[in-house]
Every structure is written in C-alpha cells, then in structure tokens.
Amino acid sequence: MTYIKPKFRHPEMPKNTIGYAKADYEGVISTLCAGCGHDSISGAIVQACYEMAIEPHRVAKLSGIGCSSKTPNYFLNNSHGFNSVHGRMPSVATGANMANRDLIYLGVSGDGDTASIGMGQFVHAIRRNLNMLYIVMNNGCYGLTKGQDSATADQGSVSKSGSVNPFEGIDLPGMALELGATFVARSFSGDKTQLVPLIKAALSHKGFALIDVMSPCVTFNNNAGSTKSYDYVRDHIEALAEIGFVPEKEEITVSYETGTTVDVELHDGSVVHLQKLADGWDPRDRQAAMRRLQAAKTEGEILTGLLYIDPNSKDLHEVIKSDLRPLNSLKEEDLCPGSSILDLINEGFR
Template sequence: MSYQVPKFRHPELPRNELGYTRADYEGSVSTLCAGCGHDSISGSIVRACHELSLEPHKIAKLSGIGCSSKSPTYFLGKSHGFNSVHGRMPSVVTGAAMANRDLLYLGVSGDGDTASIGMGQFTHAIRRNLNMVYIVMNNGCYGLTKGQDSATADEGSASKKGDPNPFGAIDLPGLALQLGATFVARSFSGDKEQLVPLIKAAMTHRGFALIDVVSPCVTFNNNTASTKSYEFVREHAAATGTVDFVPMREEITTSYPPGQSQEVTMHDGSVLHLHKVSEELDPFDRSSALLALERYRSSGQILTGLIYMDKDSRDLHEVLETSRRPLNTLVEEDLCPGDKVLQNINASLR
C-alpha cells in the first residue's frame, strides 16, 4: 500500500501569490481512521498556509507522540519537521526557535501529550511566551492505546467502553489564560469556516498562540455519552463571534449586520476582524475571558472562537533581547569580536 499522494493534479488548480497550489502544502496520505477529526484539522492547516501564501520551507512543524502527533506527516510535506518524545515537543520548539527565529513554528499535540505527560512543558512554553502556534487535537481519549480517558475528558462523559469518567477535566484554554497566554482560542474540527481564520490569526500573532480543537475520535469516543463526539459538540457549541482574517494586501470589506465589531491590526500588518455575538465577552480582557469560559462550562456548553488575545504581546526573543539575526547564521567574527571589544566589556563592569 502506498502512502504517497499522487503527483498528478488538475493543471488549473488555484495558485496563491507565490504560485503554489493547495496541493503543494499537503503531505502523505493519512493512515488515521476514516472520519478522524485530526484529518480535518490537517486540512484546515493546509488551507490556512495556502491562503496566507507562506513559503513551506520557512515553516517548522513539530509534535510529540500520539494520533495527533502523527498528523504532521499528512500536511506541509515540504516543510521542516520533527517528531519528538512524548510530551516534550515544547522543549524542542524552544531550542529550534532560539537557534532560528526566522521560521514559523507550528506545534501539534494531543490532549494526552499536553495535559498529562507534557503538562510541565506546556505551562513553561506559555510562561515564556514562546513564539509558536500550539494546536491541541483534543479528543478526550488515548486513541493509540485503546481509548482510555485522558485528562481533558469531562466528568461523567463515557467512551465506547461505557464507563463514565469520575474525574473533572483539565480545561486547556482556561489554564492557558491563567498562565498568561497571549492568544487563546477553541474550535471544532468539523467547523473549518471558524478554524481556518483562527489558525491564520495565530500564525501572525507574536507570542504563544493556543488553539484547542475538539476533534472526535471516531473509533473510541464518538458516541452519545461522550462530550467529545460530533453530535454533542454540534448541539452544545456556542461561538464567541465571527472571525475574519484579512491579509494586509487585501481591501478590508465586511458584510456583518449592525452590532459590535472590531478590527485588530496584527504584527505583520494583516487585520483580524471580530464581530461579537455577545456583550459578555471582551476578547482583550483576560478576566472577562476566564469568566466567559466558566459561565459556558457550567451550563454544559463548549465556548468556541477567539477567547482572548493580547494585542501588545512581547515574545521570548523580545524579552531576552536576543540577536535580530538567527543564531545559526552567526559566524566566528560575530561570536568572537576580538580583544579590544572584550577589554571594553570588562572595563564597563569594573
């Protein structure tokens, strides 16, 4: 059986500003279960990168261990990639980002990889405001080891086995907000119209950007008793509002009805256009976002969309005042400027 995508494509596929078609951002044929939400997320990443006209060789995709961490094989086949140790993906991203700040770092993880063995790594990546996009493919179970409940499974939710989960869930967006994350969103793998603009906004955000994506496991956790099933999420999802991402080269147009709308200019000059459904959430106020998450959780609903964003975020490189040039481009003359410079440094410390 071949896992390679056929090279033949329709000659008139739409091309972006770089001349790439969407096929240029694809990877190998997926070996995940048919209908897995993770494949839909992979498709959203492909679409976002194509529409942003990103150069594939300037993207680094990294993952840990699990069904979710297999998925980078299925998108961005011409990008840099590294499949790390279980739960240790953030450390690898940190090292890579410090060596080459010019790449766009896309970390893909699962609810087990993030909320259990990798929890410490996850929290410190947030605390340092590492400049990366962190996508959690959240299905509430361990799909590679027969569907045991993960730390994000809701209390009372039951997997295919049928036993209700006796423990409370770790809410990753809520935790990220408390730890100081500068971009927090949640979406659903079955809602690409919401997910794609969120991915595009996260990729242009400066700092740590978390997108927690509910992604049903069709083999072990897609039944009526599960809160991570397609049926449950579609019936209980509530959106913060409509999000449009407008590249800086395009004219900004809107078709929203009268209401509370706001445009946010991102660091690269692109624009995020928000149309809020409710006055209850201010996506630029951390306390408001935390209250909204708790309000919807207590009512049995899943709050999706952009939950919080810091418009003035300072990433790790800015905090540490690192070299503007990637460290992997520095030569001996840069690293060893000579005896005279060293003498001046020593004199300044006396």
C-alpha cells in the first residue's frame, strides 16, 4: 500500500483567486482508522485554506503526540511543520510566533495532548493571547494506547470495555473562557457546514482562537455508553447559530431577517455572520457564554458554534510591544545598538 498521492491533476481543476487548486492544500493519504472524525477535520482545514486563498508557505502547522497530532501530515503538505513532544506544542508555537510574526500558526492537538500532559502549556498560550488557531480533536479517549478514558471523558460515560468513568470531565471551552481566551468555539467533525466557516473566522482572528471539535473515535469510543460517540453527539447537539464567513474583499450578500443576525467585523476587515438560533445570546458577552455552557452541560447538551469572540483582541506581540519586524529578520545592529544606548537605559533606572 502506498501513502503517496498521485501527482497527476486534471488540467481544468478549479483554482482559487491566487491560482492554487484544492489538491495543493492536501497532504499524504491518511493512515488513521476508516471513518475517524479526525480525517473530516483535516478535510475542513483543507477546504477553509483553499477558500481563503492562503498561500501554503505562509502557514506553520504544529502538533504534539497522539492520533490528532498525526493529522498535519494529511493537510497543507507545502507548509512549514513541526511535530513536538507530548503536550509541548504551545511552547513551540510561542517560540516560532515570537521569531516570525508574519506566519499563520495552526496548532493541532488532542484531548490527551491538551487536557492532561499539555495542560500547563495550553493555559499559558491562552493567557498570553498567542496569535494562533488551536484545534482540539476531542474524542474522550487515548486512541493510540487502546482507548483509555482521557481527561475530557464525561463523568458516567461507559467505555468500550464496559468501565464507567468516575471523574468529572474537563470542559476545554469553559476553561478557555475563564482564562480570557478571545475566540472560543466548539464544533462536530461531522458538521462541515459549521466547521469550515469557524476555521476561516479563527484564522482571521487576532489572538488565541480555540476550536474544540467533537471527533468520535470509531475504534475505541463509538459505543452506546460513550458521550463522545457519533450517535450521542448527533442526538445532543444544540447549535447557537448558523455561521457564515465573508472575506474582506468579497461582496457581502448574506441577509437574514431583521433582529436575528449578528455581524462581527474582524481586524482584517472580514466579517463573521451569525444567524442566532438561541434566544438572548451574544457572542461578544463572555459571561453569557460561560452561563450558556454551564446550562447546556447540566442538560446533557453539546453546545456548538461560535461561543465567544472579542473583536478588539490584542495579541501577544501587541501586548509586549515587540518590534513590528519578524525577530528573525533583525540584524546585529538592531539587537546590539551600542554602549551609549545601554548607558541611557541604565540611566533611566536610577
């Protein structure tokens, strides 16, 4: 069996506005289990980047360890990539972002990689508002080590082996909201209509953007007792809104009935359209989002959509007032301005 895709392409294959075909955003053939939700997420990333006409070489994709962290090999084959050790992807992303602020940073992680060994890394990337898209492929189990419950497995859920999880599950979007994340969303790997515009909006957001994606493990956690199975997720989803994304240069032609839509303009001029399905919900109200999440959890629902966004977000570079130039482009004279400048700095502390 080969994992290399054929290079032949039909000469009339559609191209986006910068001349790239969708195949230019793909990777090698997936080796994940057939039907794995992670492959659907990879497909959504490909679709979003193709539609946004992002040049692949402008993207840096990063991951840790786990089934989810294998997926960067399956999309954006012509992008920069770094597969870090278990749970340390946010540190690598932070260092890379500090060195070159001009790249688009896309981190992929799993519920084990994020909610267990990588928890300390995850929370500090949030509080620093690192400018990146952080996708969690959440299946509630450790798929690489035969399906043990992960930290996001819901209390009372039953594994394929029949054991009941006695511990409270960690709610990553709720934690992100508490820590001050400026873009928080949840989706389902089987809902491409919702997931693709969420990814597009997150890539356009300035600051830390979390998308927690319910991605059922077809091998170890798709049984009747699992709250992360396809059937359970489909039966308990409650969407907050129907979402649309309009790029800066595209004419806005979407329209809804008066009073049922929210438009959020992002830093680059693009617009997120939200046709509200939930009464009294505003995606710019952090406290309302936290209350809505808690209510859904109490009722056994899985809340999906854009939960919260801060359209005035300031990312880490803006907070620490770093140089507008990528740090990796600075020369010796920029980094070592001379003893006279050092004397002035020291004088300022006296």
